[in-house]
Amino acid sequence: MSTEQDPIGAARSAAEGAPEPAEFGETLARRRDRGPRHRVRVRAALAVTGIVAVAFGVTAVVRAAQRTDVAGPGAASATPGAPERAADDAARQGEGARTVWPGAVASMPKKSADGFSYRPVTALGPTEILLTAEPSLERPERLEVYDTKTGRSRVLTTMAPGGEGYIAQNAEVGEDFIVWYGRKPSIPERWADFWVVPRQGGDPIRVGEVTGDLAEIDRFGVTGDHVVWSVRIGGVYRMPIGGGEAEKIPGTDGLWLASWPWARNVPAESDIETGQVAANQDLLVDLRTGARRTITPPPGTTGLRCSSEWCVGRQGGEAVAMRVDGSDRRRVPWHMTQPEIYGDRFVEVYRDTTSMIYDLVTGKAGGITAVSPDGRSGSYGQGTSSSPTQVFFWNAAGIEVKRTCAPAAGEQRKGRPELSPSPAPQATGCRTRTVEPGDDYDVLNLAAMPKEG
Numbered sequence: 001m002s003t004e005q006d007p008i009g010a011a012r013s014a015a016e017g018a019p020e021p022a023e024f025g026e027t028l029a030r031r032r033d034r035g036p037r038h039r040v041r042v043r044a045a046l047a048v049t050g051i052v053a054v055a056f057g058v059t060a061v062v063r064a065a066q067r068t069d070v071a072g073p074g075a076a077s078a079t080p081g082a083p084e085r086a087a088d089d090a091a092r093q094g095e096g097a098r099t100v101w102p103g104a105v106a107s108m109p110k111k112s113a114d115g116f117s118y119r120p121v122t123a124l125g126p127t128e129i130l131l132t133a134e135p136s137l138e139r140p141e142r143l144e145v146y147d148t149k150t151g152r153s154r155v156l157t158t159m160a161p162g163g164e165g166y167i168a169q170n171a172e173v174g175e176d177f178i179v180w181y182g183r184k185p186s187i188p189e190r191w192a193d194f195w196v197v198p199r200q201g202g203d204p205i206r207v208g209e210v211t212g213d214l215a216e217i218d219r220f221g222v223t224g225d226h227v228v229w230s231v232r233i234g235g236v237y238r239m240p241i242g243g244g245e246a247e248k249i250p251g252t253d254g255l256w257l258a259s260w261p262w263a264r265n266v267p268a269e270s271d272i273e274t275g276q277v278a279a280n281q282d283l284l285v286d287l288r289t290g291a292r293r294t295i296t297p298p299p300g301t302t303g304l305r306c307s308s309e310w311c312v313g314r315q316g317g318e319a320v321a322m323r324v325d326g327s328d329r330r331r332v333p334w335h336m337t338q339p340e341i342y343g344d345r346f347v348e349v350y351r352d353t354t355s356m357i358y359d360l361v362t363g364k365a366g367g368i369t370a371v372s373p374d375g376r377s378g379s380y381g382q383g384t385s386s387s388p389t390q391v392f393f394w395n396a397a398g399i400e401v402k403r404t405c406a407p408a409a410g411e412q413r414k415g416r417p418e419l420s421p422s423p424a425p426q427a428t429g430c431r432t433r434t435v436e437p438g439d440d441y442d443v444l445n446l447a448a449m450p451k452e453g
Contacts (some may be wrong), residue, residue: 012416097357097366097392097444104448106148106397107440116141120393121171123384123447124199128390130173132159132384140168143178143197148445156201172200172220172386174260177241179207181217181229190215194227196241208239210246219268219386221260228287230257232267236287249287259387261288262308280304280313284324296326307388309343310360314339321347332358333365343446353378357392357444362452368444370395370436378403379434381441382448390446397438405430 008306017390097171098105108129111117120142124130127149132140143156143380159168159180169192171180177196184191193209207227214237226238228249236252239245255263265283280297281304288358295311301320304313311322312332319336322329334349334356341347345360358365380401383389405428 002247009347014089020189023231027430047213068243095366096378097368098442100366101444101449103450104446105442105444107111107442108146108148108393109153110441112142112144112153112441118144118146118441120381120383120391120441120443121389122383122388123445124173126445126448129443129445130178130383130385132168132171138167144246145182148443155199157197157204159204168195169217170384170386172219172221174224175199176192177222177225178223179220179227192217192230194239196218196222196227205241206239208243208246210237210239214246219259221256221257221387223260226258228260229264230255230267234267236263251290252285252287255285257387258284258307261286263287264306266305278302281306281311284308294323295324298322298326298329303339305341307344309344310341311335312341312347312360319347319349330360332360334358340388344451346446346449348382355380357446359449366444368394370390370397370399372399372401372434377434379436391443393438393441393443395438396440396442400437401432402435402436403430403432419428 118131121130131144133142145151168182191214194207216232218230228238230236236249256267263285264281266281270304282295284293301313301315319332334351337348354369356365369380371378380394383391
């Protein structure tokens with residue numbers, strides 16, 4: 001007899017309690033935005049009807065029969081056309097992003113010269129990737145820039161000047177500055193402080209600290225003279241870089257930052273408990289000018305999210321897209337991971353264990369997943385920026401899945417009610433782990449994409 005002792009087995013046994021697909025996508029979004037953890041692993045289940053997704057140390061089972069964002073066989077397109085045909089052709093050919101957009105994919109090392117692990121944040125431009133350098137998992141210590149053209153990196157600043165126990169969170173890029181915030185778990189009350197550094201590098205500048213509701217940061221950004229952020233209860237605030245108190249930006253009640261200067265009337269964290277999972281965005285505000293654009297969600301659409309140009313959501317079991325003014329409505333092929341738009345025109349979709357970036361303008365799609373030799377497991381990552389990132393990365397040498405089994409000891413069985421208290425002598429426990437060989441990542445930089453795809 002064999003009993004699963006790894007997360008995959010635990011997830012499979014909990015299949016009946018798996019979240020509905022819309023919740024699953026939003027759960028991923030919520031975990032991504034709460035911290036710098038942006039690695040995703042997907043493993044196909046033994047059953048044909050399901051997949052197992054392993055993300056950020058949490059395993060969830062999604063059964064195909066439950067999905068509401070997946071078009072069934074032969075489902076009709078909302079607006080059939082060339083973009084969908086081009087995407088379907090790309091999928092059949094199994095093209096990776098490097099093949100589809102060769103000028104936008106480059107390789108970069110996983111570690112710095114002194115052994116710190118690199119974690120991509122977002123793009124600074126067509127050939128520059130902003131990175132955090134981490135001596136240990138999720139403990140960023142430096143901001144660095146990797147130049148994909150020269151193959152060299154340079155240090156921008158030290159990122160963890162906040163003392164013992166201080167944890168720097170994800171960063172965001174502005175025109176003149178790069179901003180991040182930090183927390184101290186040892187402080188019982190809600191607390192955070194903001195830091196900036198010039199884009200060209202230098203000493204970090206401590207802007208100030210906030211407590212209470214103002215420290216419940218939803219998304220954040222930076223202008224030429226202020227740090228700006230939205231809080232989880234709504235409202236957008238700012239604090240002068242040169243020093244001063246936080247103040248609420250007038251007219252931002254019920255708004256959350258999308259990506260400076262744009263704000264919307266739904267939070268980045270569409271928390272299941274708040275009932276925001278299916279809420280539609282119907283307002284887009286330019287915080288520089290105060291201009292407001294009303295958006296009309298099509299009937300039956302849920303989870304609509306918009307950038308300055310495009311909107312994506314779910315409708316009648318399909319993922320759909322349209323222009324902000326409601327024109328050019330179309331079906332998004334395959335399964336949309338979450339209703340979010342990257343680089344103003346790209347969405348993340350997946351098919352089986354392969355995640356892809358889909359261009360809403362051209363209909364092209366390219367894979368961003370390192371897949372195991374048997375095709376049943378995949379792994380990729382996305383940048384850790386506060387607003388939607390412009391970089392996606394995966395192991396350049398693919399992945400290997402290794403499974404080891406050993407006799408199921410009594411200690412291993414504690415806390416596992418699904419296992420019988422008296423195992424048969426031949427009972428074994430098995431663990432599965434994913435190995436990423438080699439020293440490099442492949443990175444897709446949306447800032448390097450040609451304007452026409």
